[in-house]
Amino acid sequence: MDTDETEDEDFNREYIEETNRDAVIIAVGKLVAVDAVPKEYLAPEIVSHLAMHGTNVSEVIKHLLTVLRNKGADVALLFLEALKRVSTATI
Numbered sequence: 001m002d003t004d005e006t007e008d009e010d011f012n013r014e015y016i017e018e019t020n021r022d023a024v025i026i027a028v029g030k031l032v033a034v035d036a037v038p039k040e041y042l043a044p045e046i047v048s049h050l051a052m053h054g055t056n057v058s059e060v061i062k063h064l065l066t067v068l069r070n071k072g073a074d075v076a077l078l079f080l081e082a083l084k085r086v087s088t089a090t091i
Contacts (some may be wrong), residue, residue, distance in 0.1 A: 018054070025057045029064040036083070039073055044081035 021027055028046055031037045069075050 021053050022056050027059045029060055033067045043078045047082035048086045
């Protein structure tokens, strides 16, 4: 296998992983937005991934936060819980 094929395979693998990440964040964001799961549980988990997965995921999370804020959620509390989860995961 030459290097061009290897580079193509690596690019394709990265693209698939990024696309899957985007699909997952959209799906869980919808679950929270329509109250299918408690926002107090899943929203902080989603927000804790804000900076880790690139601009596409960040944009989806920003939209989710806007929806939650418009529905009366305490976004500051969600951020606080997200920070707690991130700090616990990195210890």
